[in-house]
Structure formats: structure tokens, C-alpha cells
Amino acid sequence: MEGIELENSQSNFVRMIKEICEEEGITCVSYSSDWAFQLEKNGEKNFILGYQFGLNQAVSQQISADKAVASEVMTQNGVANVEHSCFMAPHMFRFTGENGNWKQMTAMLEKYGDIVCKDNEGTGGYFVFHVKTQRQLEEAAQQIFAQADSMAIAPYYEIKKEYRVILLDGEVQVAFEKQRKQLIGDGISTIRQLYADYLLNPGNSFEILPSSTDLDRVLEKGESYFFNWKHNLGQGAIPNLLTELPDRLKELARQAVHALNLRFASVDLVECRDGWKVLEVNSGVMMENLASNGMEYYLLAKQIYQKAIQKMFSFIKYE
DSSP states (O other), X not given: OOOOOSOGGGSHHHHHHHHHHHHHTOEEEEETTTTEEEEEETTEEEEEETTBOSOSOXXXXXXXXXXXXXXXXXXXTTOOBOOOEEEEOGGGHHHHOOSOOHHHHHHHHHHHSSXXXXXTTOOTTTTEEEEOSHHHHHHHHHHHHTTOSEEEEEEOOXXXXXXXXXXXXXXXXXXXXXXXXXXXXXXXXXHXXXXXXXXXXXXXXXXXXXXXXXXXXBOOTTOEEESOSOOOGGGTOEEEEOSOOOHHHHHXXXXXXXXXXXXXXXXXXXXXXTEEEEEEEESSOOOHHHHTTOHHHHHHHHHHHHXXXXXXXXXXXXX
């Protein structure tokens, strides 16, 4: 899921749920500042909690939320994915019987040379670190273990493209590319000059450049400089709807949700040097940032949520 700053009551998601219920003749009761909803019609009751629509089994939701376990399940089922390994926080050792995991973590760094450390159950690209040295590994582990029970480590892949595919009962509802904001070199201007020109466009937002950026470096003509190495919508990436998703990628996304036994989910696919892989699978389908990009996107997200709610009520049919 992607991070947002709005209060629940101000979000597009809450607005869509309430609009859908009114259109479908469903009584909607809100709990905990719109974090949970009770939906009722003709004596049948269903719930929405966060971005979980009650279509997935609870255990499947838990497995997909655990990046390392989800990766193992997909690997076992022959689904190409970015492999994640789990390392428990020190305060969890009393439950696991481990004496420590630093040796295993440094072994992964030595094996791949370039890794990603992340909160094993995190979302939105928060507490995700690109690690190349033991010092960076220790800093990442300290920050993650300070707020999480476990950390996932994955090899770092240079990602060419990242797609998000949302599926409902095995059918693709929408697919879009997550495009990172960037500067394009002209062979003359420095990053500093290109960024100044970028900010002159009223449609562009202020971006924080990494401290390691050499602002006086001249980008070659056509060279891309990305503001963020992550593709998260909540961290600046822009959704670009795909008019058509290749059949092989549809099948890869279907394989992922089938392996995890999910009916309603979003699958993140990444193109790496050795082909396409599943990066993560989210059983909570959040489209807040997608819906914020204009009425076309809002109505598309609403249509998908409406189908999901219709599926929750067995007596409601849709084409």
C-alpha cells in the first residue's frame, strides 16, 4: 500500500465507499474515524477494514503482508519473484531461539554486494534502504528493528520499469506504470540548472535531492536523473495507465494471486535485467494516490471498488 497524509474522512477512498453504498442501496456505518465500515443490505452484513474488503481469507492476507513468507510461497509455486529473506529483531529472539543474525545479514551483503533492507511488513516505501556497505546495513537494521519485529532483505535489482496490476477474482481490473519523476539531460546544463528550470514549471512540485547528488554534474543529452530510486506513488511516482498489458505479465500477476490464494489484490511487477518478476503483492488494495490524479482516475478506482463491494454481496450481479 502507498502512504497518504490525508485524514481518513478527507480521503478519496472514504468518499468512494460512501458514494458506492448510496448508489447500491447499502446501509453504511462508519467506525473509528472511517477506518472501518459496516455494509448491510437485505439482512446481509459485510465489513471493510482499512483497505481489506473481506474477499480474501485472513491467513492469505497475513501471508501476503509478510514479504519473506510471500516470496517463499511464490517461489515454491514457480512464480518468478524478487526473493526476500526474513531476519527477526533482537527483541524477538526469545520466541525464535536465535542467538543473532548479523552473520547471516552480512553474508547476504557479501553475496549480492547490493541489497535492499525493508520493514518485512511495511508499506508505502517507508523504512526501505538501499544498502552497499556494512555500515549502511547496520544503520538500516537499527532503524527498522526500532519499529518493526522483522526485516526483509532482498538483492537490489536495477529496475527498468515497475507496473502495478490490480486483480479481482483473477481478472485484471487496471494496470499502470509507476513513473518516477526525473530530469532529462541536454548535454550542457548541470543538475542544478536543470532542477531550477524544473521548478519554474508551476505543475512541478518541490523535490528533495539526495545529499550525495553532485549538483554541478552535467547530464549527458538524454540521460535521466531520478529524484528517487523508489517507485512508490506515495513518494512522488506518477501513475501512467497502460492501454494493454502483455499476456505474459497478466499471467505472472495471476500466478502470484493464485499462489497466495487472494481474490482481490494488487501485484507489483518489475522489469529487471533477467526479465520480469513479482516485487510484492498487496491484499489491501489502496488507490488513494491513483484517484488523486484527476476525475478519470477517480472514476476508474471507484468502479473497481464498486465491483469488489458487489462481490461481497452474493445477491448483487454485475457484468
